[in-house]
Amino acid sequence: MLETLVGGSDDCSLWVIAVAFAVGSVGLVAPRLVRSVYAGASLIVFPIGWVVSHALLGLGYYALITPLGWTMRMMHRDRLRIRRPRDATTYWSDRTMSDDSSRYLQPF
Numbered sequence: 001m002l003e004t005l006v007g008g009s010d011d012c013s014l015w016v017i018a019v020a021f022a023v024g025s026v027g028l029v030a031p032r033l034v035r036s037v038y039a040g041a042s043l044i045v046f047p048i049g050w051v052v053s054h055a056l057l058g059l060g061y062y063a064l065i066t067p068l069g070w071t072m073r074m075m076h077r078d079r080l081r082i083r084r085p086r087d088a089t090t091y092w093s094d095r096t097m098s099d100d101s102s103r104y105l106q107p108f
Contacts, residue, residue: 027034072079084091 023034023037081093
């Protein structure tokens, strides 16, 4: 059954599983003895995780956010009001101030 989990019938996979169980059992009994194994594994795996996480974030950005931005640009949607209206002479937009004193505690 363990061979089907690993995906092969190599003796190497059985050795890897045996070592993992041995290190895990020692870690349950005496965690300080396994600290160096954990630190070494972390040093090996951290750069791989960093690259994979940044690649997935970049892929997600370019797969989701970029097409959304292109679509909004094609629809001439300017939710951030970045473009100045043609008839305006300034980027300034007037805001009305509230005279309600309870609004003081709610700045946004």
